[in-house]
Amino acid sequence: MEPSFWHEKWQLQQIGFHQQQVNPFLVKYWSQLDLAEQSDVFVPLCGKSLDMCYLAEQRHRVLGCELNPLAVEHFFIDNDLAYQVEQCGEHCLYRAGEVHIYQGDIFTLPQDLTKTIGGFYDRAALIAWPEAMRQQYAVALAQLIPANVTGLLITLDYPQDSLQGPPFAVSPDWIQTHLAPYFDVELLECVDVLADNPRFVNKQVPWLNEAVYKLTRK
Numbered sequence: 001m002e003p004s005f006w007h008e009k010w011q012l013q014q015i016g017f018h019q020q021q022v023n024p025f026l027v028k029y030w031s032q033l034d035l036a037e038q039s040d041v042f043v044p045l046c047g048k049s050l051d052m053c054y055l056a057e058q059r060h061r062v063l064g065c066e067l068n069p070l071a072v073e074h075f076f077i078d079n080d081l082a083y084q085v086e087q088c089g090e091h092c093l094y095r096a097g098e099v100h101i102y103q104g105d106i107f108t109l110p111q112d113l114t115k116t117i118g119g120f121y122d123r124a125a126l127i128a129w130p131e132a133m134r135q136q137y138a139v140a141l142a143q144l145i146p147a148n149v150t151g152l153l154i155t156l157d158y159p160q161d162s163l164q165g166p167p168f169a170v171s172p173d174w175i176q177t178h179l180a181p182y183f184d185v186e187l188l189e190c191v192d193v194l195a196d197n198p199r200f201v202n203k204q205v206p207w208l209n210e211a212v213y214k215l216t217r218k
């Protein structure tokens with residue numbers, strides 16, 4: 001989606017994607033990645049996700065990237081974190097303790113900033129892009145993740161013609177075609193979550209699969 005779409009969503013607080021608790025897949029699978037304590041973890045398109053608090057509690061330094069300044073400010077304010085802001089090239093760096101969020105476009109985030117990461121976490125980032133832009137995002141993500149770095153990817157899949165995204169459907173086939181050239185891909189779990197998603201039920205979407213993958217950069 002274009003930046004204006006997301007800026008408007010944050011301005012109007014139409015942020016149905018934001019979860020009021022830490023993502024259960026993150027809690028269930030993060031330790032399986034076996035990352036070193038205190039390694040840096042990259043969270044692309046981070047919004048104001050509480051998942052960043054969980055990662056910081058696991059003694060990681062969190063490096064988020066988020067387009068919208070309100071989202072970033074709300075993350076720190078909602079979590080009672082006093083933050084500092086400084087200009088960092090064309091991004092604005094907001095930081096408090098172990099959480100550093102680069103506010104700006106993921107497509108222009110300098111690769112230097114992520115060269116020390118030991119892990120990454122993509123929830124509702126890949127699925128935020130329509131098909132054409134998703135491929136560009138996959139390439140940008142791969143460029144930002146150094147070789148051998150592991151992460152979790154959480155996706156949704158459903159018959160795309162039954163509902164207009166975002167979130168957009170991302171199938172296992174799409175992942176094989178577009179991510180497997182860059183990452184070793186392992187499906188950890190896939191569950192039908194239709195019953196928990198009234199928007200999809202109301203639109204008579206027949207099924208809705210949430211999947212979690214372990215990705216390791218080749």
Ligand SMILES: C[S@@+](CC[C@H](N)C(=O)[O-])C[C@H]1O[C@@H](n2cnc3c(N)ncnc32)[C@H](O)[C@@H]1O
Pocket residue numbers: 003006007017018019044045046047048049065066067068071104105106107123124125128166
């Ligand atoms: C569907 S939300 C997911 C947020 C977060 N991952 C979560 O789980 O709550 C997608 C987020 O990506 C941000 N975004 C969209 N385009 C972006 C871009 N080009 N660079 C950085 N962030 C972007 C949006 O502002 C929005 O907060």
